[in-house]
Amino acid sequence: MASLELPARSSIGPSLGERLHGWTTTVDHKRLGLLYIGTALVFFLLAGLESTAMRAQLVRPESKLLSPEVYDRLFTMHGTTMIFLFGMPMLFGFGNYLVPLMIGARDLAFPRLNALGYWLFLFGGMILYFSYLGGEGVVGAGTAPSAGWFAYAPLTGHAFSRGHSIDYWILGLLVSGFGTLATAVNLATTLLTERCRGMSLRRMPIFAWMILVTSFLAIFALPPLTAAQIMLLFDRTLSAHFFDVLQGGSALLWQHLFWFFGHPEVYILVLPAFGFISEIVPVFSRKVIFGYSLMVAATVAIGFISFGVWAHHMFAVGLSAPLNAVFSGASFLIAVPTGIKVFNWLATMTGGRIRFATPMLFCIAFVAQFVFGGLTGVMLATVPFDWQVTDSYFVVAHFHYVLGGGTLFAVMAALYYWFPKMTGRMLSERLGRWHFWLFVVGFNLTFLPMHVSGLLGMPRRIYTYPAGLGWEPWNLAASAGVLLQAAGVVVLLVNIARALRSGEEAGPDPWDAWTLEWSTSSPPPPYNFAVRPEVSSRRPLWDRKHPEDPDGRHE
């Protein structure tokens, strides 16, 4: 794969050292994309281990398997990892790999900035995980942060979180956040300036549109988080009093700043997933996406509205009734463009010649589960109901349906769909099906019962619970589901390893697809296209395959 950059000196190819050098000094968007995806997968495994340990603790009441301190660290690290070190890098990794190929470009606008973004992310993640060793500040006595992924003040203050674990949390996320910001600027610039001839904004693939909106969300949402984290760092190291309630600081200020980032963040994690679905569903339904313009308009609408809903994470803090009503209304409103997307996918599938390849299976499960998570989201936007179930397992179930059943399933669909393009090898369909069914059953077995335990009054983030409250069967089921999901992940890893070693050759266009990345070889050469393409519609490869009925005149 590396032979074009590093001419082989002998017939056996470059040495290990040369290859490592190649990967660490690369500024190629495809290699950096793969680095992002690979690193994110490693963090995914870590976060998965953390959640498995938590479910093992909760399998029965009054379990003594984990101490409360260890449990608190696990859920903090699981949440932080999944959001910042798996979700965003995974999606931006795909963006990195796919955007230039989809818009007929040779690379991102700023290749070296791109490399900087990746390495900042990697080192940020390593700083966070180093806290397991160095968090206490004394050799041999380590801790990880244990204040939860949204790190509410004043629990993060010196009085309640001694040692350095919170400092590691702040610094790790600051560093990786700068990386994300760099990548977002890079992707937005690329999309606005590097499109090939003929590709107007109205002809961009929907995935590219999603990445564009996501990049702007990141550019506007991350700075408030960065500011809040620097303020917290000042509080902890320089005795500033932004959030120090004993000195007149405000605990709610942190919540406002955090969620002003935190809610757009949800859409940063979910819009690219929408993009995956919008690319994959048409190909496996053999139909053009239904209502392209409305799809794009809905995305932009989500982008704007997502900045006006943050206080729906704070309905229980005692806001005034009018404020609660306004944020409730804004949260309801965001369901409309989201619903439009779902309807358009259904319309795309209707009347199609559906092929049930693994990517499509994951897409179908995505739609089914995301709708469920979206509807519990509507319920949670209903303030009085939110007063009951916020911070209970109902909310845990809700956001896992959106980000797990939604984003994670979409990522799996994308992995199966673009793996042939990235490696030139097909993943096994048989193992793919095993992976899919283990995941679907395991996922729903884990998270469906959590709705019930939430309605039965089980708060989130408790390391143990007493017998006799009716929570036992639901927790048992949830823990059992984790085993199935873990088995699914093992199947995925085996599938990837097998495909890399002896997978079937993919060829440039194994799925008979329509966007530009399938017009070049698999894997693409470092320069992507020998001649930069020119397009006259949203589906350039459709036009090439059906010269008698090109797309352009229908758009």
Place this chain on the structure above:
Amino acid sequence: MHGTSLVSMDPAASPTRLVSRAAAHFLQIGESLAIAANVAAYCSSRFLSASPTPGVEEIGRAGQREARRRLATRARLVSFLRTTRHRRGRTVRPAFPAEETDTSRDREVRRARPASQAGSAHLRVRVGWAAVALLTALLLAAGAAHASDRLPVHLPKVLVPASTPAATIRELTNLLFLITGAIFVAVEGTLFWAIWRRRRGGDEEREPPQVYGSHPVELAWTVAPLIVVAVLFLVTSRVVFSLKPRTPHAGALRVEVVGHQWWWEFRYPDLGVVTANELHVPLGDTPRPVFLSLQTADVIHSFWVPALAGKTDLIPNRVNQLWIEPHEPGVYLGQCAEYCGTQHAHMRLRVVVEPEADFRRWVVDQRQPAPRVPGVDVGRAVFTSLTCASCHTIRGTDADGTVGPDLTHLMSRATLGAGAAPNDRAHLLAWIEDPATVKPGARMPALRLDESQLAALVTYLRTLH
């Protein structure tokens, strides 16, 4: 669930205890299923009454067979619901103002129902009662009941409210279940229909017709959700305003709730009572609101007793308001719902809703200084001379610390460490010897008392009724 111990952390598992535990498990699974059935039944009953619900006057008129038939179906549903409610040991008395609830309508329906149909329903109800009685007897026999606990225990269930705010939210929840349920069925149905009706066979090479979009259709599914969310917004706003904090009227019961890592302090400013982890409120002939002002001594906590009201956070430097209006006597379970550090899991609370007379007696008892029981002077001296007194108050002695819970009437409470252990001699001993064995991370230090000091101290504390 009358009389089950809510916290069964006694590691010694005697056979009787095992039996009672197994029975409790069995009950809980049944109950949880009953909730699902309840939701389903509720939705279907809503559907049945989607056409204008026939009232009593309508039934009186002759020749309305259709209405009767519908009512009979409803009544069967209602009786089914009742059976499940009975099985859960819940009283059937309507919990909130009659004209707004389905329960009251159901009652009228039941009066109007032909006797022949009532028979089978009654039989089922009786079977339900028998099961409850049998299991209760079993549990009581197994000795699982807490001695001081004569009131029924209400589990923290969102869908089984027993207070005005919680019941209002429950009503709204029903509407939510209905709307989101309908959308869910419609969308998932369309998804599976699209998959089922996919193009099969024929020329594999030919692509299906390409549909690029349709403005009327897209407009329709933009506007339809807008209407739904507009309705939801209006309904939500109405309920938000109806449940917003009220100004306590003169003579209303006010309680100051103070959250601590990891226990609850309850102060009754008008009654001069201070206690911990157990909130007592009176229940008169008609339900009356109780006003809670919420504050915290350290980090953010959240007050949540699902059967009584939604949760409200306790925020530093801020006083939040919450009101409850219980309808039934009982012990209501709740716990802190905002992660607040190591022992967030053991920051539980109990709300004791008791008849007015019992409450007055409780207030009188609580206002007394600690009882002067002879023969425990050694224990008292240990308490007041060692560090205990710098954190805890026992009125009537020199101990006046305010960091930990007020222990003046420690033995009037059912649990230790905010629900971490039952309040009996063995656990009290273990708790004082080293709190970390009962509640790891708790703020109370182990005092390293010698055995005789420990025994004397526990004996003394056990007199604080």
